[in-house]
Amino acid sequence: MDSTASTSTTGTSGPVSTERPTGRDDGSVPADGVVAAPIRVVIVDDQHLVRSGFAMLIDSQSDLRVVGEAANGEEAVRALAATRADVVLMDVRMPGMDGIEATRRILAGDGSATGGAEGGPRIVVLTTFDLDEYALAAIHAGASGFLLKDAPPEELLEAIRTVHRGDAVIAPSTTRRLLDHVAPLLRRPSAAQDAQAEAVARLTPREREVFGLIAQGLSNPEIAAQLFLSEATVKTHVGHILAKLEARDRVQAVVLAYATGVVRP
Numbered sequence: 001m002d003s004t005a006s007t008s009t010t011g012t013s014g015p016v017s018t019e020r021p022t023g024r025d026d027g028s029v030p031a032d033g034v035v036a037a038p039i040r041v042v043i044v045d046d047q048h049l050v051r052s053g054f055a056m057l058i059d060s061q062s063d064l065r066v067v068g069e070a071a072n073g074e075e076a077v078r079a080l081a082a083t084r085a086d087v088v089l090m091d092v093r094m095p096g097m098d099g100i101e102a103t104r105r106i107l108a109g110d111g112s113a114t115g116g117a118e119g120g121p122r123i124v125v126l127t128t129f130d131l132d133e134y135a136l137a138a139i140h141a142g143a144s145g146f147l148l149k150d151a152p153p154e155e156l157l158e159a160i161r162t163v164h165r166g167d168a169v170i171a172p173s174t175t176r177r178l179l180d181h182v183a184p185l186l187r188r189p190s191a192a193q194d195a196q197a198e199a200v201a202r203l204t205p206r207e208r209e210v211f212g213l214i215a216q217g218l219s220n221p222e223i224a225a226q227l228f229l230s231e232a233t234v235k236t237h238v239g240h241i242l243a244k245l246e247a248r249d250r251v252q253a254v255v256l257a258y259a260t261g262v263v264r265p
Contacts, residue, residue, distance in 0.1 A: 038065040039164045040084060044076040044099065045091040045126065050149075054089060057153050064160060073097025077105050085121045087160050090143070092127055092134045099125060100134065103141040107248075122163045122249070127178065135178055136185045144251050146178050166249050176217060179258050180265035186258050193259055199245050200260050207244070210237045214250055215257035 041058055043051045043066060055066045068083045070076040072094040080088070088106065092099040107120045122144040127135055135146065145163045147156060179186075187193070203211055213223045224234045238250070247253040257263040 036063065038063050039160060040065055040067045040086045041160060042066070042068040042070065042076070042079060042083065042085040042088045042121070044070045044073070044088060044094070044102065046071050046094040047091075050091075054156070057156065058160070061157060064157070073099060073102030073105075076102045080106050080121065086164050088121050088123045089147075089156075089160075090123050090125050091149075092125060092138065100137045100141050103138060103143055107142040122166070124159055124163055133185070136182050139182070139186070139255050142248060142252070144249050163249075163251075179254065183258050183265045186255065187261065196245070196256050197260050200256065200262065202244055203241060207237055207241050210234065211241050211253065211257065212262060214238065214241070215254050215263040217254070 041064060043054050043058075045051050045054070048071075051069050051071075055069065058064045058066050067085055068079045070079045074097045076088070076090070076099075077097070090099040090103055103123050103125070106123065109120060123142070124145045124147055125135070125138040125143045126149045127138070127146050128149060138146070144166075145159060147159050151159075200208075200211070209227065210223060213226060218226070220231050220234045220238065223229070224231045227234070229237075241247075242249070242253060245253055245256050247256060254263070258265075
């Protein structure tokens, strides 16, 4: 790894990180002189080579910084109790506590886990399409997106940035296909599904219209253009929709759309 990049190691005493200056890829400073804080990323995977590869890729970007690593769920919960993170890349199958339980605990905050967003960091689950039940469990645990472990590097980087912004469904090519794949499982009758249907029914006609476009993966500007609304108005509608559905982000809203039949594969 380049000597100017941040490095993180995880041991019995927890993650140790060194930080690097943040600017643009070309080393310049924005015209207003204000350099945005980098997105802080924690990598959780039981394979050291996978963590190292992700870390080198992420740390090569001026707006991203790896601040911790963990080899299993227990380490992840401990690391996030001590390290502030914005986005977590979470493997599913690991020895000891798996990524599903770790996601649940981190977002519940039972280990004093901190994060860059209210309710904890955004968690991107690293998955494969042959793990339907695991993917479904991650959805219910509150994952904000999904990424194939063999995704192209640029897709991984964009997924981190997009889920951090919270203003679009991350990696639609992955998330939409995965949700299509597990849709039958999402629509299994349950008390939770009844409550979700009632919440959707409380949306106004305009909110229902915006909700349908969110479920198709459209961004705020795209929704604004399609409905001839201002982006500010769309943002207000999105806020109301998330509040009524008790969804922590847009990906969770899309999951509700699949579960209630608003979107069908």
